[in-house]
Amino acid sequence: MRLMTASEASRNFASVLDRAEHGETIVITRGGRRLALIGPAPVANGGDFSDALTAFRARHPEDDPAYEDDVLGSRELLTQDDPWSD
Known part of the structure; x- marks a missing residue:
């Protein structure tokens, strides 16, 4: 340090x-x-994603009417522009 x-x-x-x-x-x-x-920024890994997906599925069963909205909403987050990009 x-x-x-x-x-x-x-x-x-x-x-x-x-x-x-x-x-x-x-x-x-x-x-x-x-x-x-x-210092260095934390880097997400596949384990983090897998844990998040497992938790998401536990909270939102696929037969839940809000499931599709939640999935589509999460896709929108992935396609948003990076506010920190040059």
Whole structure:
């Protein structure tokens, strides 16, 4: 874990992102106090999806009238534009 002041992180933001991309967590400080952590984002895996699908099926049996609406609604979420894309 690396400590950086807010000013240092601001001046070297590309480096901060590169470090996070490679698995490092950076602690941002201001006035000697810990202010924020920047690190790698969690990555979803097939197990996470499988668990979510199992939970969904338990809550929404296929004979439930709302099932189709829920499935179609979830598909819309997958096709929405990424608000963070450049």
